[in-house]
Amino acid sequence: MISFKKVEINDKKWIDILLAAADMRGCHYNFTNIFAWSKIYNYRVARIDDYLLVKGVNLDGVPYYFYPAGQGDPKFIIEAMEQDAATCGYDFILAGLSTENIAVINSLFPARFEYTERRDSFDYVYLLDKLVTLSGDKIKSKRNHVNHFKKHNIWSFEQISSENLAQCWEMNLEWCKAHGCEDEKQLANENCAVRRCFDYFMELGLEGGLLRSEGRVVAYTMGDKLNSDTYDIHIEKALEEIQGAYQMINREFATLIQKNHPELIYINREEDMGQEGLRKAKLSYHPVKMEEKYWGKFVGLKSV
Known part of the structure; x- marks a missing residue:
């Protein structure tokens, strides 16, 4: 079981170092967002080697994890996260996945995850x-x-x-x-x-x-x-x-x-959080791109 902890302001230094090295594009890979929203989504953080792990619970009570932020082969990190979810007794869900994240997951765990688009989180x-x-x-x-x-x-x-x-x-x-x-x-x-x-x-x-x-x-x-x-x-x-x-x-x-x-x-x-007025306002500035986000639910055995 992974030793997750509450997010505290003095975690910023080590988390910022890992996030800078990972250079992720989704806004959820930002210490301010993790810290500011930690009371709402019950965010917990952990470090394994040079990877940042974030665990949360959405407003419907569904636990989830961020794709691990780090450099190198994340296979053993994802396996550890899956085991953490199994030990806690809930489904293993990776939230905020980019298409690049999905490509890596599919190469490491073919046919082991099912994906759902989360348009409100783009x-x-x-x-x-x-x-x-x-x-x-x-x-x-x-x-x-x-x-x-x-x-x-x-x-x-x-x-x-x-x-x-x-x-x-x-x-x-x-x-x-x-x-x-x-x-x-x-x-x-x-x-x-x-x-x-x-x-x-x-x-x-x-x-x-x-x-x-x-x-x-x-x-x-x-x-x-x-x-x-x-x-x-x-x-x-x-x-x-x-x-x-x-x-x-x-x-x-x-x-x-x-x-x-x-x-x-x-x-x-x-993101626009599904608010019609906010979506209209953000689209009116004609974004050059959207950072797409998906949920990935683990549906099979770990790869061998």
């Missing part, structure tokens, strides 16, 4: 430069919203720091009140993860930006690097009554990312 990935310039006819409406905001507001953009972090939280509370976070389970869960990002903003090494209109915070966003060429946006909130605030915070933070991380090519804006 990550939306954009070209960073496109989010900065908003060039092209496809996103002309985004430029129009930005121009409207600039025309009708005395505005400023700031990088989030210890001095203005609390003001962002106050705006977040205002956003939650308007959207009924206390009454909607999905939003309540999200806000729990958001709270952890605020509480551990410095320790997590997060970056963020806020947008003001006449001194009032009307939008904020947070993120950090996902892998060698991609930045991950964890949170983006804006007050609905301020036209163009979402588009403006999106563009201004993308500009900051490009300045601070000139080596990056993409921005991962994570």
Whole structure:
């Protein structure tokens, strides 16, 4: 049985080292996401050799594991995970699988897994430069919203720091009140993860930006690097009554990312969680690609 443990903030150092070496593309392979959502999905972590193992339970009570993050042949790691699931008395399910992960699994364990597409978990990935310039006819409406905001507001953009972090939280509370976070389970869960990002903003090494209109915070966003060429946006909130605030915070933070991380090519804006409005908004920016995700259920004996 694998010795899994609760995720703590001081796990960041060793987990970040393993994730950097693995250079995975899914947003779930990010310490901030693992840590922030650990109370919701009961995440536990373990290390075997140079592999990170993550174990969780979805909102329907189904236990699952992430595909192991590391370098080299993962066969014995996957076998150990399967044995852990068997010892615990539940099905062995690998969640968040990419098509590349599936190809490796099938080469090691042919016909031993059945796969299910998880469209609600697909990550939306954009070209960073496109989010900065908003060039092209496809996103002309985004430029129009930005121009409207600039025309009708005395505005400023700031990088989030210890001095203005609390003001962002106050705006977040205002956003939650308007959207009924206390009454909607999905939003309540999200806000729990958001709270952890605020509480551990410095320790997590997060970056963020806020947008003001006449001194009032009307939008904020947070993120950090996902892998060698991609930045991950964890949170983006804006007050609905301020036209163009979402588009403006999106563009201004993308500009900051490009300045601070000139080596990056993409921005991962994570999944839509099956929310129709969120899906429409993410598609409206015309992602350059989607990071597909699948569940793999073990259905046979271990390979020989």
